[in-house]
Amino acid sequence: MIEHLAALQVVIPLLCAPICMLVRYRDWAWIVALFGSWACLVISWLLLQQVIVGDPISYHMGNWAPPLGIEYRVDTVNAFVLLIVSAIGAVVTPYARESVRAEFGVNRVYLFYTSYMLCLCGLLGVTITGDAFNLFVFLEISSLSSYVLIAMGKDRRALTASYQYLVLGTIGATFIVIGIGLLYAETGTLNMEDLAKRLADQPLSRTVGAAFGFLVVGISLKLALFPLHLWLPNAYTYAPSVVSAFLAATATKVAVYVLLRFLFSIFNVKLSFGVMPLDTILLVLSVIAMFAASAVAIFQPDIKRMLAYSSVAQIGYMVLGISFANVNGIAAGIIHLFNHALMKGGMFLALGCVFYQIASVRLDDMAGLGKRMPWTMAAFVVGGLSLIGVPLTVGFVSKWYLVVGALDRGWxxxxxxxxxxxxLAVVYIWRVVEVAYLKPAPENAGDIEDAPPSMLIPTWILIGASVFFGINTDLTVGVAKQAAMQLLGAGG
Amino acid sequence: MAAVGLYNYWIVVFLMMAGFYIVIAHDNLVKKIVGLNIFQASVFVMYITFGKVQGGTAPIIADGVTTYSNPLPHVLILTAIVVGVATTALGLALVVRINEAYGTIEEDEIHDQDDDT
Structure with missing residues (x-):
């Protein structure tokens, strides 16, 4: 059993998806999804424990030896990302029960859990695989299911948002296939480790250069790096609350991981940042993302949309860390990946609670909400403080290491x-605080209770974690530094 | 005549650009999906082309044959075709739903309706 953990990580959610489809009844489908997501969390925790102390795990799918067979390879970097994704999945599933029932037609609930499990499977698969083409297949599994999830939103604009995402996402994925194909044409292998070895031995050819370009652009589309982020705001705004929370906390994070994997493990630091001027490009784009997206966020009347733009800005911080190409910078990128998943996931869940009670997430409708839904709004504010980077929250830890990384690089x-x-983050979070706490509730507003506990508890688990890991940084910083050193070490 | 020898790659580049152009330039949502298909098809042709070994035959062991073409890219592309079909199906399904919700599949008209509300 224990030696097959790597395979089970992907197989369990993959099997849960059709089971959800077959049982049809909404609560049973929910129980299956709950089992699937919790099992994933346990497995990823066990995997992380193994790789922190020992060597990377190499699992040969179907016992076919790599480089010909498909290899699942778990090292500290992706074990940590696996933990993030499955932890968010495990927290979101209990929340989903009430929220999905309220936002979906009763008959479609089991379809939600089916696509949700497929999406989880795809995201975990992208993270765990050691085979470049396999990565593309899992990427498409997760993307296709997330198009479906977004299109389930009640607003009809969810459909156009999903369509736009589908077109851009497919272009991104196709760019990635072109890149992988060119690499295969040059080296004759698809196994990541083998690719890295063969690429290190040869001087840069035009084929490898083109592959590099296609891959970076394709992955940047998936992770919504600044000029390629256009699909993200609409998709997160009109998707159902649970879906926004889940995707905001996982999908772009996995794409950031893919970028790290390609830049450092498959290509190497010399090629990515020496021969190719990628550090300057990423630096400029991520700085623009930090400022432009935050500035746009300030003017959004829809709070979900505001958080979506803030996500684009936060992705800027992660990519900025990567562009430093030193241990502290990359560690900061990975730490922020984890931290942002916690705080943004928590904030989207809090907004889901708001939507559950007042059926709106527009700023005007949130007047006086601080008194009417104290627990929910408190969660939102703590998440917001973390987004700003106030000490004792995770946001502070991320920014601290980012600044250290920048100084190490001399920038x-x-x-x-x-x-x-x-x-800028202070400004857009303050807008919400001002309306929710300082403005009186409209007089015709009836008494409402806070959200049900099954939604509040998952929200507070994420928000609580974002405070806990802001004070106790042993796990995040330790693992992230080890991961960063592995990434840089692998590249030589 | 190196340029003629790269005949397949010229086709790839042409299809890729044509597909990409359709996706960007057309307002009709179905045409965009078709453009996306052409774009993906160009990648399929590219993979299949570099799987061909000069003078090689189909990879089936037979007497007197020593050179075989590389079958792996073909297999990869079978997977990619499946992904492409799934994407197209989902895209068209979305277009149907958009047509039901908006009564049109022209992007500019959809934007107009969204701006009004």
Missing amino acids: WFAALLILLSSL
Whole structure:
């Protein structure tokens, strides 16, 4: 059993998906999904424990030896990302029961759990696989199911948002296939480790250069790096609350992991940042993302949309960390990946609670909500503080290491920009606080209770974790540093 | 005549650009899906082309044959075709739903309706 954990990580949600489809009855489908997501969490925790102390795990699918067979390879980097994805999945599923029942037609609930399990399977698969083409297949599994999930939103604009995402996502995925194909044409292998070895031995050819370009652009589309982020705001705004929370906390994070994997493990630091001027490009784009997206977020009347733009800005921080290409910078990127998943997931869940009670997430409708839904709004505010980077929250830890990474690289101006852009976050979070706490509730507003506990508890688990890991940084910083050193070490 | 020898790759580039152009330039949602298909098909042709070994035959062991073409890219593309079909099906399903919700599949008209509300 224990040696097959790597396979089970993907197989369990993959099997849960058709079972959800077959049982049809909504609560049973929910129980199956609950089992699937919790099992994934346990497995990823066990995997992480194994790789922290020992060597990377190499699992040969169907016992076919790599590089010909498909290999699942778990090292500290992806074990940590697996833990993030499955932890978010495990927290979101209990929340989903009430929220999905309220936002979906009764007959479609089991379809939600089916696509949700497929999406989880795809995201975990992308993370765990050690085979470049396999990565593409899992990427498409997760993307296709997330198009479906987004299209389930009640607003008809969810359909156009999903369509737009489908077109852009497919272009991104196709770019990734072109890149992988060119790499295969050059090296004759698809196994990531084998690719890295063969690419290190040869001088840069035009084929490898083109592959590099296609891959970086394709992955940047998937992770919504600044000029390629256009699909994200609509998709997160009109998707059902649970879906926004789940995707915001996982989908882009997995794409950031793929970028790390390609830049450092498959290509190497010399090629990515020496021969190719990618550090400058990523630096400029991520800084623009931090400022432009935060500035746009300030003017959004729809709070879900505001958080979506803030996500684009936060992705800027992660990519900024990667662009430093040193241990502290990459560690900061990975730490922020984890931290942002916690706080953004928690904030989207809090908004889901708001939507559950007042059927709106527009700023005007949130007047006086601080008194009417104290627990929900408190969660939102703590998440917001973390987004700003107030000490004792995870946001502070991320920004601290980002600044250290920037100074290590000698880019003090980048450190300055990180601090300045945090001020923009203060502005957009304050808008919500002002309306929710300082404005009186409209007189015709009836008495409402806070959200049901089955929704509040998962929200507070994520928000609580974002405070806990802000104070106790042993797990996140330790693992992230180890992961960053592995990434840089693998590249030589 | 190196340029003629790369005949397949010229086709790939042409199809890729044509498909990409359709996706960007057309307002009709069905045409966009068709463009996306052409774009993906160009990648399929690319994979199949570099799987061909000069003078090689189909990879089935037979007497007197020593050179075989590489079958792996073909297999990869079978998977990619399945993914492409799934994407197209989902895309068209979305277009049907959009047509039900908006009564049109022209992007500019959809934007107009959204702006009004």
